[in-house]
Amino acid sequence: MRVGLLPREGGGTYRFVILFLATIGILISSLPVIVVTIMSFSASEYSSFPPTEFSLRWYVEVLQLFTSEDPSSAQSVVDSTFTSLLVAFLVMVISTLVCIPLAYALARSNRNLREGMELLFTLPLVFPLVMLGIAFLLIAESLQFDLGIWRIAIPHIALVLPFVLRNCLSAMNGISVEIEEAAISLGASPLRAIWDVVIPLMKAGILAGLIFALIISFNEFTVTFFMYTIDLSTLPIWMYSRTVSSLDPATLALSVFIIVVDVFLVVLVDKLIAGRGNLF
Amino acid sequence: MVTNTHLNIEAVSKSFGPVTALTQIDLKIERGSFVCLLGPSGCGKTTLLRIIAGFEKPTKGRLLLDGADISDIPPHKRGFGMVFQSLALFPHMSVAQNIAYGLKLRKASAKEQRERVEELLTVIELPDIADRAVSALSGGQRQRVAIARALAIKPKLFLLDEPLSALDAKLRDNMQIELRRLQQKFGVTTVLVTHDQTEAMMLADELVVLDHGKVQQAATPTSVYRQPANSLVADFIGAANLVRTRVGENGRLVLFGNTVEMAVDHDPGTAVNVAVRAENISLRSAQADQEAAGRVVFARDLGAFKEWLVSFEDQEIRVRGSASDEIEFQVGDLVTLTVDPARISVFAAS
Numbered sequence: 001m002r003v004g005l006l007p008r009e010g011g012g013t014y015r016f017v018i019l020f021l022a023t024i025g026i027l028i029s030s031l032p033v034i035v036v037t038i039m040s041f042s043a044s045e046y047s048s049f050p051p052t053e054f055s056l057r058w059y060v061e062v063l064q065l066f067t068s069e070d071p072s073s074a075q076s077v078v079d080s081t082f083t084s085l086l087v088a089f090l091v092m093v094i095s096t097l098v099c100i101p102l103a104y105a106l107a108r109s110n111r112n113l114r115e116g117m118e119l120l121f122t123l124p125l126v127f128p129l130v131m132l133g134i135a136f137l138l139i140a141e142s143l144q145f146d147l148g149i150w151r152i153a154i155p156h157i158a159l160v161l162p163f164v165l166r167n168c169l170s171a172m173n174g175i176s177v178e179i180e181e182a183a184i185s186l187g188a189s190p191l192r193a194i195w196d197v198v199i200p201l202m203k204a205g206i207l208a209g210l211i212f213a214l215i216i217s218f219n220e221f222t223v224t225f226f227m228y229t230i231d232l233s234t235l236p237i238w239m240y241s242r243t244v245s246s247l248d249p250a251t252l253a254l255s256v257f258i259i260v261v262d263v264f265l266v267v268l269v270d271k272l273i274a275g276r277g278n279l280f
Numbered sequence: 281m282v283t284n285t286h287l288n289i290e291a292v293s294k295s296f297g298p299v300t301a302l303t304q305i306d307l308k309i310e311r312g313s314f315v316c317l318l319g320p321s322g323c324g325k326t327t328l329l330r331i332i333a334g335f336e337k338p339t340k341g342r343l344l345l346d347g348a349d350i351s352d353i354p355p356h357k358r359g360f361g362m363v364f365q366s367l368a369l370f371p372h373m374s375v376a377q378n379i380a381y382g383l384k385l386r387k388a389s390a391k392e393q394r395e396r397v398e399e400l401l402t403v404i405e406l407p408d409i410a411d412r413a414v415s416a417l418s419g420g421q422r423q424r425v426a427i428a429r430a431l432a433i434k435p436k437l438f439l440l441d442e443p444l445s446a447l448d449a450k451l452r453d454n455m456q457i458e459l460r461r462l463q464q465k466f467g468v469t470t471v472l473v474t475h476d477q478t479e480a481m482m483l484a485d486e487l488v489v490l491d492h493g494k495v496q497q498a499a500t501p502t503s504v505y506r507q508p509a510n511s512l513v514a515d516f517i518g519a520a521n522l523v524r525t526r527v528g529e530n531g532r533l534v535l536f537g538n539t540v541e542m543a544v545d546h547d548p549g550t551a552v553n554v555a556v557r558a559e560n561i562s563l564r565s566a567q568a569d570q571e572a573a574g575r576v577v578f579a580r581d582l583g584a585f586k587e588w589l590v591s592f593e594d595q596e597i598r599v600r601g602s603a604s605d606e607i608e609f610q611v612g613d614l615v616t617l618t619v620d621p622a623r624i625s626v627f628a629a630s
Contacts, residue, residue: 181335182368184356186382186433193356196381200372 033259040252058253065250077254080238084218086149087234091156091217092210095164098157099209103168104198108177118169122162132158133226140227152227152234156217163216164209171205172198208269215262286311286469287332287437292341294327301327302493305341309486314463314470316484318477320516324493325473326441332471333439334358345436360437361430361468365445367422369414375401375425376410382433400428403462420451427459431466438463440472444479456482477517481505489513511627514555521561521597523554524629533626535619536592537572542621551629558600560623563588565607566614573614590615 035049040058042051065077106114124132136155140147147154175198183193199206221236228237239255242248289307293300302324309315317325330336332343334355342351350358361382370378379400380393388396401407404424409417417425423443430438444452444459460483463470474480480487481501489496489504489512497509508514515522525535531548533540535556546552566573574592581603588609590597597617609615 176366176368178364178366178368179370181333181355182362182364182429183370183381184335185333185360185362185439186429187356187359187385188381189354189356192385197370197372 036252036255036259039249040256042249045249058249061250062253062257077235077238080233080235083149083152083232084235087153087156088214088217090149090153091160092213094153095157095160095213096168096206096210099161099164099168100199100202100206103165103172103202104194107169107172107175118165121165124158125162129222130226133223136223137226149232151229151232152224155223155227156220159220159223160213160216163212167205167209167212168202171202175201204272207272211265211269211272215265219258219262284311285309286313286346287471288344288347289328289332290342290344292328292331292338292343294324294331294336295339300493302331302338305495307488307495307498309469309471311469312467313485314460314472314483315486315488316480317471317473317488317490318480318484318516319475319490319496321475323490325475325490328490329439329441329471329473332437333360333362358437359433359435360439361433361435363426363430363438363440363443365442367426367443367446369422369426369429371414373414374410375412375414375417378414378425379429379432381429386433396432400432403431403465404428404458419447420455423447423455424458427462431462431468435468438466438468438470440470442473442475445474445476452479459483481517489516491516506623508555508625511553511555514625514627518557520555520557523556523595523597524551525554526551535624536574536597536617538616538618540619540621540624542624544626546626546628553627553629555625555627556619557623558587558598559585561597561599561617561619563590563599563601563607563609563615563617565609566616568614570614570616573616576609576611576613576615579609579611590617592617 039049039051041054041056043053043055043057044051066081102117106117132155136158140151179197179201180190180193183197184190188196219236220234221240224234224237225240228234235254235258239251242251285308287307287309289305289309292302292305294302305328307315317328319325327336331338334350334353338351342349344350370381373381376394376397379397380388383393383396397410398407401410404427406421406424409421409425414422414425426443440459444455447455456479459472472480472483484501486498487501487504488498489509491512497504497513499507499509504513505517508517508520511522514520523535525533527544527546527548527550528534528539529548530539531544533542533544533552533554535554544552563576574590574597576588577591577596578589580587583603585603586601586605588599588601590599599617
């Protein structure tokens with residue numbers, strides 16, 4: 001018979017406390033999503049919650065934004081979306097290409113080096129984002145040449161590296177040296193052994209890292225806010241510019257779309273790593 | 281004279297920084313023989329196997345395979361099949377893919393690969409598991425697949441690193457027989473590392489006892505068992521008693537209070553260690569006033585044999601008798617101990 005983890009006596013109180021805390025937690029984390037989703041169906045131009053009438057007009061407006069020329073801003077939503085996707089793609093590919101060999105080297109190196117390097121790569125997480133933005137801006141402005149899209153992509157890579165590295169490292173953890181040596185003893189060169197055995201076994205962790213990199217880069221705002229230019233802007237920046245003076249409900253409809261895609265990707269990650277991943 | 285030495289290990293030493301793992305190992309391994317490297321943990325046996333496989337470089341010395349120096353050949357070009365302690369099957373590949381991996385690397389055709397996999401699965405008596413995932417196999421099946429994978433490449437040497445240590449006793453016994461059968465069928469020169477002396481005795485043509493990074497003895501299992509080269513070997517192999525005693529004034533060995541009719545190479549009066557196995561000692565009831573008697577302090581019947589611990593002077597001697605022995609000795613009985621002089625080994629006391 002299974003023994004409950006919680007004591008039975010006074011179990012009602014324990015259960016109540018746990019349910020209460022869980023409800024608060026879920027409410028706090030999902031409330032913004034709920035509000036944004038409800039508001040996006042509002043029929044009114046004025047941003048008051050809860051809306052009194054419902055319609056799909058803002059979704060129609062988003063469609064129009066994407067299909068027709070928008071004279072009101074220098075960077076259209078189409079351009080911003082394209083930049084966001086391109087940056088996210090570059091960030092995803094580059095950070096993964098950096099992290100796979102790095103995770104391999106760290107996992108096979110001694111523990112002190114590994115822990116030191118992990119800490120080093122975690123620094124962008126603890127650094128205040130505003131300061132990070134300013135720092136990257138100073139660096140970019142001091143350069144004699146135009147960075148192009150890398151102006152935004154490079155700071156994003158710094159931000160996603162810890163997430164991608166952690167995922168790759170935890171994927172490496174279960175891969176013993178013996179399994180590589182087994183491949184080598186059968187005739188695989190050391191590189192071939194990595195390609196045939198290590199990479200396939202890291203696959204879930206790599207894919208999880210790729211998706212996290214994509215989501216984090218696509219949604220990044222603070223650092224990008226310092227880096228964007230008139231010619232180069234991302235979707236979060238565009239959405240902010242639409243809401244800074246007065247709330248444009250169309251951005252809410254757009255957000256709902258982004259949330260749906262993000263949720264889909266997160267569920268995908270969850271399925272992929274099946275509890276083996278390591279977000280932090 | 282044509283020598284039949286397949287692998288010649290010449291003066292191999294290995295140090296890891298300040299730690300010396302192996303000192304001056306010289307071994308000649310005969311073609312087609314089954315060699316067991318036996319020793320307690322930390323004796324350097326796995327290091328020696330890894331040097332043979334090429335995963336470690338010897339600090340000094342060299343390896344000759346059929347007379348050619350292979351010391352500088354990387355492990356993936358040596359063509360030795362290896363079975364690892366953890367088995368190290370590839371979990372993302374099916375059984376057939378695991379076995380065919382070495383052949384795929386050798387650019388064998390799909391047909392050749394399929395035939396070889398089929399052949400090996402038949403040999404390991406698991407013909408129906410080709411498409412199964414490795415995770416769906418039992419411990420014994422994994423074992424066989426790991427062996428088949430290593431043998432699939434027709435290895436020049438077959439190396440095994442304690443491959444049976446994870447199995448339960450009954451399965452291990454079956455696998456030992458299986459392994460010996462496979463080795464003889466393929467006639468492949470085999471080196472197996474183990475710390476289990478029963479396993480080593482059962483499998484080996486030649487037993488190499490390693491301790492403290494040195495070869496203590498290399499001989500057939502029977503002669504290692506009957507004539508251990510030194511007290512380290514005697515202590516490690518089997519349930520041997522190491523008895524502290526001395527050589528009598530007449531140059532004869534004194535053991536358990538009696539003079540043993542046996543010439544020894546030690547000066548009269550010197551202290552010696554005598555290795556004598558539990559099953560080579562016999563007990564007789566002694567009278568209360570008899571000198572040179574020991575007292576039974578522990579008795580147990582293990583079914584196949586009986587075992588007693590006899591306290592003699594300040595030492596405890598383990599004695600084993602066959603289950604059919606009529607005489608029962610109880611704890612507290614006084615006994616005399618006698619040994620067959622042909623079955624004892626005498627070493628200088630260290």
